[in-house]
Amino acid sequence: MKTVTFTIEPFSESLNRxxxxxxxxxxxxxxEPQEIIGFxxxxxARNFLTRERLxxxxxxxxxxxxxxxxLARITGRDLKxxxxxxxxxxxxxxxxxxxxxxxxxxxxxxxxxxxEIALKIAI
Numbered sequence: 328m329k330t331v332t333f334t335i336e337p338f339s340e341s342l343n344r345x346x347x348x349x350x351x352x353x354x355x356x357x358x359e360p361q362e363i364i365g366f367x368x369x370x371x372a373r374n375f376l377t378r379e380r381l382x383x384x385x386x387x388x389x390x391x392x393x394x395x396x397x398l399a400r401i402t403g404r405d406l407k408x409x410x411x412x413x414x415x416x417x418x419x420x421x422x423x424x425x426x427x428x429x430x431x432x433x434x435x436x437x438x439x440x441x442x443e444i445a446l447k448i449a450i
Contacts, residue, residue: 329441331362331421335372336449341365362441364419369448375419376444379404380412384421387439393427394434413437 334341344363351358366372382402392398399409416422417437425436 328443329362330443330445331364331441332445332447333372333376334363334365334447334449335367335369336365336447338365338367340449362420364421372446375415377412379408380416383409383412383416384439387422387437388442391438393436394429395437396434398437 348358364375366375379402383398386392386398386401390398390401392401395410395413396406398413399406402409413422413424413435417424421439421441423438423440425438426433427436
């Protein structure tokens with residue numbers, strides 16, 4: 328099962344994790360890829376992963392819409408707002424967009440490349 332991990336930790340800890348990984352790669356050691364999105368506060372994570380964006384991820388994963396328009400219809404949200412939220416999720420790697428030909432035009436088909444979100448909070 329593919330998992331994306333949200334971390335809530337000081338920036339210095341994220342930087343240290345990056346340095347350790349970079350040093351390992353430079354030394355030629357195998358490093359297992361990780362899907363991590365870091366936040367410095369719980370509020371920042373909450374502002375990013377809103378109820379509406381979580382609903383979009385859930386709808387994409389379970390209903391597999393064939394376009395952003397269909398996703399907006401499924402979730403009962405305004406198309407422009409859905410496009411904006413999907414764009415934000417895509418920029419952070421939580422949604423992948425495939426462009427498919429449908430008639431004379433191309434449509435954007437959203438997919439979620441993981442099964443779960445894990446939350447790690449440093450104390």
